[in-house]
Amino acid sequence: MTPPEPEDNDILRAENIVKRFGALTALDGVTLHLRKGEVLGLIGDNGAGKSTLIKIITGYHRPDSGTLSIEGQDVQLKSVSQARGLGIETVFQDLALVNELSVFHNMFLNSEVTFKPLPFLNNREMKKRTRKYLEDMGVKIQSIDVEVAQLSGGQRQAIAVARSVYSDAKILLLDEPLAAMGAKEGAMILDLVQRLKEKREVSIILIAHNYAQVLEVCDRVNLLQHGKIAYDEKASSTSIEELTELVVAEYRKARETA
Amino acid sequence: MAKQATDEISTADRVDAGGPRTDGVARLATALWRRREASIALVAILLLLYFQSSNDAFLSQGNIRGLAQSGYATAIIACGLVMLLICGEIDLSVGSVMGFAPIIVYLADQEFVFPIAVVVALLVTSLVGLLNGVITVYLRVPSFVTTLGTLFLLTGLNVTLTDGFPKPAPEESGLTRILGGGAFSGIAWALIIVVLMHLLLTRTRWGLHTFAVGGNLVGASEAGVRVNRVKIGNFMLCSALGGFAGIMEAIRINSVDPLAGGPNVMFLAVSAAVIGGTALAGGAGTIIGAFFGTAVLAILRNGFTLQGVSANTFNIILGISILVAMTLNVYVGRLRRSGKT
Ligand SMILES: Nc1ncnc2c1ncn2[C@@H]1O[C@H](COP(=O)(O)OP(=O)(O)OP(=O)(O)O)[C@@H](O)[C@H]1O
Ligand SMILES: [Mg+2]
Numbered sequence: 278m279t280p281p282e283p284e285d286n287d288i289l290r291a292e293n294i295v296k297r298f299g300a301l302t303a304l305d306g307v308t309l310h311l312r313k314g315e316v317l318g319l320i321g322d323n324g325a326g327k328s329t330l331i332k333i334i335t336g337y338h339r340p341d342s343g344t345l346s347i348e349g350q351d352v353q354l355k356s357v358s359q360a361r362g363l364g365i366e367t368v369f370q371d372l373a374l375v376n377e378l379s380v381f382h383n384m385f386l387n388s389e390v391t392f393k394p395l396p397f398l399n400n401r402e403m404k405k406r407t408r409k410y411l412e413d414m415g416v417k418i419q420s421i422d423v424e425v426a427q428l429s430g431g432q433r434q435a436i437a438v439a440r441s442v443y444s445d446a447k448i449l450l451l452d453e454p455l456a457a458m459g460a461k462e463g464a465m466i467l468d469l470v471q472r473l474k475e476k477r478e479v480s481i482i483l484i485a486h487n488y489a490q491v492l493e494v495c496d497r498v499n500l501l502q503h504g505k506i507a508y509d510e511k512a513s514s515t516s517i518e519e520l521t522e523l524v525v526a527e528y529r530k531a532r533e534t535a
Numbered sequence: 536m537a538k539q540a541t542d543e544i545s546t547a548d549r550v551d552a553g554g555p556r557t558d559g560v561a562r563l564a565t566a567l568w569r570r571r572e573a574s575i576a577l578v579a580i581l582l583l584l585y586f587q588s589s590n591d592a593f594l595s596q597g598n599i600r601g602l603a604q605s606g607y608a609t610a611i612i613a614c615g616l617v618m619l620l621i622c623g624e625i626d627l628s629v630g631s632v633m634g635f636a637p638i639i640v641y642l643a644d645q646e647f648v649f650p651i652a653v654v655v656a657l658l659v660t661s662l663v664g665l666l667n668g669v670i671t672v673y674l675r676v677p678s679f680v681t682t683l684g685t686l687f688l689l690t691g692l693n694v695t696l697t698d699g700f701p702k703p704a705p706e707e708s709g710l711t712r713i714l715g716g717g718a719f720s721g722i723a724w725a726l727i728i729v730v731l732m733h734l735l736l737t738r739t740r741w742g743l744h745t746f747a748v749g750g751n752l753v754g755a756s757e758a759g760v761r762v763n764r765v766k767i768g769n770f771m772l773c774s775a776l777g778g779f780a781g782i783m784e785a786i787r788i789n790s791v792d793p794l795a796g797g798p799n800v801m802f803l804a805v806s807a808a809v810i811g812g813t814a815l816a817g818g819a820g821t822i823i824g825a826f827f828g829t830a831v832l833a834i835l836r837n838g839f840t841l842q843g844v845s846a847n848t849f850n851i852i853l854g855i856s857i858l859v860a861m862t863l864n865v866y867v868g869r870l871r872r873s874g875k876t
């Protein structure tokens with residue numbers, strides 16, 4: 278596939294990203310553009326490299342080659358905190374929660390509220406905001422003082438999502454935020470994405486394996502295959518069947534050659 | 536087999552299906568875990584009462600002084616070790632740093648005035664921590680191995696730098712009186728450090744990040760926590776505290792002894808931390824608990840000495856109490872993970 282043309286309103290451009298882990302080439306020249314205010318669905322098989330791409334955009338991994346630019350400015354991300362400083366927030370597939378810490382401390386992990394200029398934690402404020410966020414999202418949790426180890430998978434995911442969504446991000450990267458969600462909670466998160474999208478203040482990359490969910494909220498879909506973007510289409514001009522076929526055809530071809 | 540099954544089932548199931556005995560034990564263990572500092576403090580008080588009832592001299596002024604002097608250095612070192620253990624590391628060299636610091640003071644004292652010499656020694660000991668941290672974090676050598684190396688390195692260096700002979704302690708001055716002049720200045724410093732370290736651990740971002748790094752290293756770094764900085768910082772803190780304790784100890788015993796400190800005090804401090812509820816695997820621990828853990832160990836040793844029990848017997852008792860504490864740690868930890876509040 279020919280790489281997409283840059284557009285003026287791209288908020289994020291990843292060009293020719295290559296990432297190797299030892300002998301394995303996880304990303305082999307990925308070019309992906311995210312437009313301002315859009316929701317981009319990123320799909321692909323297990324192990325296709327979706328999470329790796331996210332971790333590069335968020336400063337966790339450094340690419341072996343290729344460039345990243347944000348609002349037209351080339352950036353070399355050296356750390357996650359640098360990316361967060363630029364307005365990039367991420368829900369990692371593994372959620373990045375600390376079991377031993379309370380819900381509200383996880384909610385503010387690395388963006389803790391302190392009694393400035395004193396270095397002491399303002400727990401009361403963090404609890405207040407945590408309660409508000411969760412209420413806003415419609416998430417029910419027994420108590421925000423419990424350690425997250427005691428929460429269900431879906432509740433944990435909700436906290437990870439809330440943490441990123443309520444942080445005034447410009448770019449939101451959601452790596453399978455719906456995986457552990459029940460139908461109702463999943464709909465709630467999708468609803469939240471929909472609401473964010475209507476405001477058009479944040480641009481989102483959403484990774485999901487459920488194509489119905491992808492098509493429900495995304496403006497555009499990219500398919501990651503063999504370390505490259507193999508398909509790029511408006512959500513309105515594709516279908517679940519087409520996306521499924523693209524992925525499965527690939528599998529059939531692989532089985533025939535094997 | 537049956538026990539394992541109870542561990543596996545959820546809280547709700549346990550309340551419904553669990554027999555009253557299992558439930559009671561679990562609840563007691565949980566209460567002990569949650570009030571870990573309280574339970575270890577209780578043990579310390581019970582021991583005090585026991586030894587006082589068996590020997591009137593136990594709470595005499597002289598003996599209390601002895602208790603304070605034998606325990607304060609361990610208490611200070613335990614603070615640094617708790618930070619390191621919580622973020623998933625250990626420092627075996629801190630006892631040797633304790634011997635190293637006053638030697639640096641002695642050497643620097645020949646060039647500078649005493650207060651500067653103390654600052655120099657604290658900086659140099661922080662550098663030892665930096666070395667431990669950098670090797671552990673960037674070269675990915677387990678800290679157990681790294682600090683075992685610096686332990687031997689410093690043990691040798693301490694003897695070499697002094698030609699194996701004790702050196703005179705710093706001359707008495709205002710600062711030496713503050714650091715170790717009074718009979719209780721050691722324990723007073725220990726209490727100040729315990730309070731400060733407790734605040735650092737529980738009330739600041741640094742403390743929270745220390746827990747985060749030990750609890751979920753990958754997750755913490757995904758959240759942007761500078762995990763390497765946290766670890767290295769805690770290595771430096773631990774070494775500096777060890778150095779500080781060592782300088783005070785040299786002033787107290789009025790000699791710079793090349794054999795001061797060493798693995799013994801370090802292991803005592805680790806034991807104190809563990810008895811006080813700090814998890815060796817990281818992610819959990821308290822400064823206050825380690826302080827009471829130190830108190831328990833000091834009381835045990837002192838009390839048994841008064842009763843004429845030999846050092847060997849004391850070691851047997853120490854060993855048993857560590858085993859019991861560790862087992863409790865693991866057992867209650869498992870209960871907690873299985874979902875008990
Ligand atoms: N830290 C790492 N070290 C070595 N290999 C890695 C690492 N992270 C990812 N990989 C490899 O890179 C490839 C891409 O992994 P990645 O997690 O990006 O896939 P994914 O598309 O997110 O898959 P999934 O849908 O299962 O989440 C896989 O083959 C994986 O084994
Ligand atoms: Mg993934």
